[in-house]
Amino acid sequence: MTEWTGGCACGTVRYRLNSDPHDAGWCHCRTCQLNSGSPAMAFATVPFDDYEVMVGKDSVKRFASSDFGWRIFCGACGTPLGMHVRHQPDTIDFSVATLDQPQRLPPTFHIFYASRIPWAHACDDLPRHDRFRPDTRGLSGTEPPK
Ligand SMILES: [Zn+2]
Numbered sequence: 001m002t003e004w005t006g007g008c009a010c011g012t013v014r015y016r017l018n019s020d021p022h023d024a025g026w027c028h029c030r031t032c033q034l035n036s037g038s039p040a041m042a043f044a045t046v047p048f049d050d051y052e053v054m055v056g057k058d059s060v061k062r063f064a065s066s067d068f069g070w071r072i073f074c075g076a077c078g079t080p081l082g083m084h085v086r087h088q089p090d091t092i093d094f095s096v097a098t099l100d101q102p103q104r105l106p107p108t109f110h111i112f113y114a115s116r117i118p119w120a121h122a123c124d125d126l127p128r129h130d131r132f133r134p135d136t137r138g139l140s141g142t143e144p145p146k
């Protein structure tokens with residue numbers, strides 16, 4: 001496995017993935033828009049213990065972004081690093097753009113496409129889901145906060 005490393009904009013937080021990430025995809029939910037200041041965020045998943053913060057662990061802050069999850073970010077510069085949700089405690093979704101080589105991990109789907117900003121239309125042929133993907137564990141009835 002070629003090493004996967006990444007970090008925040010100011011360099012305070014540096015992390016390493018200890019296994020190959022999977023399930024890379026775009027999320028167009030309102031929380032991602034507000035959290036990133038951008039129309040959508042690209043996430044991928046690794047086992048929780050395989051997202052290893054090498055440098056700046058004390059600077060990784062979090063806030064409750066919904067009643068079922070948290071966003072983590074660099075407390076020094078604000079870069080959104082990822083999210084962790086209660087119904088999937090064994091995994092973490094990290095921001096693909098924070099990888100040193102994000103080009104290695106192209107997204108393969110869109111979720112929450114129904115809440116996209118209308119001028120941010122995706123120009124690809126990837127599957128689009130209005131909300132979560134149908135096979136997502138434990139999410140029936142949950143929504144990002146209004
Ligand atoms: Zn930072």
Ligand SMILES: [Zn+2]
Nearest residue numbers: 027028029032
């Ligand atoms: Zn989202």
